[in-house]
Amino acid sequence: MIGRDQDLTMAVSLVNSGASVDIVGSRGSGRSAFLSALKTRLELDEWQVIAVRGVASLRQHPLAAMHLAGVGAPNEPRAGGAIQSAAEALREQTRFAKSVLFLDDWDDLDESSWGVAEAVRRATGLPIVLSRLQGLRARHTPSGLHASTLEPTFVIEMVPIRFEELEQVISGHLAGQIEKSTISRLYAKSGGIVGLALSLVDAGVREGRLRESDGVWVATRDMWSPGLRGVVEAHLENLGSDARDALEIIALVGVADIETVRKLVSWDTLELLEERAMVKLVPSGNRHLVTVVPPLLVEFFRHEPVAARRIRLTELILERLGAAESMGVLLASAAPDDENVGESDALFVRLLQERARTRRIVTKAEWEQSPTPSTATTYIRALMHAPEARGLIAEVFESTDSSLGDEASRVEYLILRAQWGAFVDGTLDAALSSLASATRDLGVHRRAADAASVIVETSLRAVPSDFADRLEITDDLPEAVRVRLLEAQMFVLITLGRFGDASRVFLSIGEKEKNAVGFAPNVLYGLVLLGLGDHAGAVSWSLRGVDEAHGFLDVDAVRAHGAVAALCLTIEGDYAGTESILNTMFAAGDAPPHLQGSQLTLLNIASLVAIRRGNMALGEKYARDLAELPIADGPLPGQARAWSIAQDVAFNGDLAAAARILWDSAEELWERGARFAAVLAYMTNVEMLPDAERLATTRERAALIDDAYIKPHLDFLTARFENDPAGLIANVPALLETGRPGLALISLRRAAELYQESGEYDRSVATEAEHDQVLKELGDRGIDTTRFQATAINLTDRELEIARYVGQGLTNPEIATRLVLSVRTVESHMHRIMRKTNVANRRELIRNLESFAR
Secondary structure, X not given: OOOOHHHHHHHHHHHHOOOOEEEEEOOOOOHHHHXXXXXXXXXXXXXXXXXXXXXXXXXXXXXXXXXXXXXXXXXXXOHHHHHHHHHXXXXXXXXXXXXXXEEEXXXXXXXXXXXXXXXXXXXXXXXXXXXXXXXXXXXXXXOOOEOOOOOOOEEEEOOOOOHHHHHHHHHHHHOOEEOHHXXXXXXXXXXXXXXXXXXXXXXXXXXXXXXXXXXXXXXXOOOOOHHHHHHHHHHOOOOOHHHHHHXXXXXXXXXXXXXXXXXXXXXHHHHHHHHOOOEEEEEEOOEEEEEEOOOHHHHHHHOOOOXXXXXXXXXXXXXXHOOOOOHHHHOOOOOOOOOOOOOOOOOHHHHHHHHHHHHHHHHHHHHHHOOOHHXXXXXXXXXXXXXXXXXXXXXXXXXXXXXXXXXXXXXXHHHXXXXXXXXXXXXXXXXXXXXXXHOOOOHHHHHHHHHHHHHHHHHHOOOOOOHHHHOOOOOOOOHHHHXXXXXXXXXXXXXXXXXXXXXXXXXXXXXXXXXXXXXXXXXHHHHHHHHOOOHHHHHHHHHHHHHHHHXXXXXXXHHHHHHHHHHHHHHHOEHHHHHHHHHHHHHOOOOOHHHHHHHHHHHHHHHHHHHHOOOHHHHHHHHHHHHHOOOOOOOOOOOOOHHXXXXXXXXXXXXXXXXXXXXXXXXXXXXXXXXXXXXXXXXXXXXHOOOHHHHHHHHHHHOOOOOOOHHHHHHHHHHHHOOOXXXXXXXXHHHHHOOOHHHHHHHHHHHHHHHHHOOXXXXXXXXXXXXXXXXXXXXXXXXXXXXXXXXOOOOOHHHHHHHHHHHOOOOXXXXXXXXXXXXXXHHHHHHHHHHHHOOOOHHHHHHHHHHHOO
């Protein structure tokens, strides 16, 4: 009963109190398995359980279910006598105080059997536990008759289980591990309905779509199988023709606004489908989107071979919507790719994909009807999420008259056209020149173009020296233009490391206006909090932004907030948390061209973290994706490819070369005005290879930016370079507050070693105790203390074996005894191990064991 323990305990408690219970869920939700577990639990508690099961094909035969369960006499000649006989038999079998009646598949129960059960319950107080499909209201009989006299019951709903619970179920079912991306696909398609997921697994194994490789089960092909038709058809049982048509129509159209769906489906039918848990209404801002659940139903309909039915429903859709879209585009047959669906919501990726598809259909129709800058802007933004649409976007730009419409919409269109030229076509100067020329006569709205130009220049070249004049705010500006200018100010100020000024700019934006031109100001504020030294606040703010954007199905905002969150968690050394964020972000697909700064950050971090965790193949894959990203390095932290490259080089043993790569990158960033990102790279270079001259340069340049976040790291580097144990210890609280527990642990460890070397043993022991206390307070989180020092260490099998014994605290003679070796041989192995791992003593070897004994 993975994921159902709490419900099972509640059901036992209800039965013990004499109450009746309805176990409600969809097909495959685990109702029968739940009843079986409940029966076992009650029988262990000395309950008498009478089990009756409904049989659909016998529903027209009175008392069939009771008789099959051994309740009553099947040969009673009189109908009334048979009912009386069954009732008396049921009373007799449940005469004990601790008796309960189980009715599985209640929906398929014949009316007479249900009538007998209900009559005995009313007469004796017999508790009844029944399982039924979601949909029928409480005061109905199995066939749907109204019954105002039914006794009240408690309802336990078999909701879809969570991702990690489904992973446990399937791993147990397969008796082996299952690959993460494969379990994500199964979770997405089944919607967390355990029975459906297991049917997918069984069909996949049977047909070779799911195979075991090196002890891990991996999906080798698409998980849809024609053999699943029978399973899916079971979900469509008891649906009338109108309801089934409606469900298929919604599946064909894809995720759509409730107002659109209402043109296709009546309210009564929509309510019926929602009661049966076959459609889900998902809030999206002030609207509600409608989608079919479980998602496997959508695949069933899209793989349905009945062409005549599909054509009929297609014509109905086009007729009721009055759509100008062609049938072929509207009913795209390709199923969405659920391969990397995020854990938090099995529907999220599918919702994003279906919403993007629907958006393209709607915006194309609007633009074709009226090709203005306003409709072109919305259509192009919809197309930007489709990688294959580059040629079509160019056609829309060519075919749109930029002189039409109001000034505000014309400026937005011209900004988008300039961003496309700069980020995609690589014509930065021409794009900015054209934007300035085209917006010259558009009044105060042209100032929005000034803001966009500054952001583009800063992103692709350098911070403009005249940015203050170009971003000046005057009293005559519309609010939307003002916010655009403030956003650009924030972007530049963060790039320069002026976080106090950036914070004041953000706080000057009204709550209603912060989203007037998009999500960027809120995303940038996460970096402001990081720069101000409020690491916990930055993480909390960014994760909240991810959650809010998730609710609005705003994939670009999800990705942008996620990039900041991933950056903060990586700085902290919490790689498990980072990977969780990255999995969700990458599942959402690629970013549009003008918003690829966040994708740059995500790929950079993903490569770095994968390499640090020893997964070179994955790290190199992300590095290749990073190299292929058609955008220059950005000015914000995490947007310089040097981080990924340097980590790769360092991991392969050349720390000096890795440090040079970071220093050169820092110099280039500094020349561009990207001071915050540059100082981070300078400090990491000095951390890797301590050097007096470079430390002095780093301190000199760091003095030009706000130091709340920078100072603790610089103080660590200085105290370590000067072998100052007191300075290292004094800096620990600041490192912890600014989100660098790894550096705090390194500080305490080095301070203890310095005290040990100077003969101050009491201080060394006290510092070790402080180190252990900090480690304890961090809890179960895995915090990295190796950072760029992580290297690929190639130990032989024997050396790894000896290293593990060292980690267990064994001495050389004890290891020699365990392995039947001479002490001299063990000592020789130890010498090679310490040389390969670059550690000075046994204690340091134990501390670093986890980084290389993989």
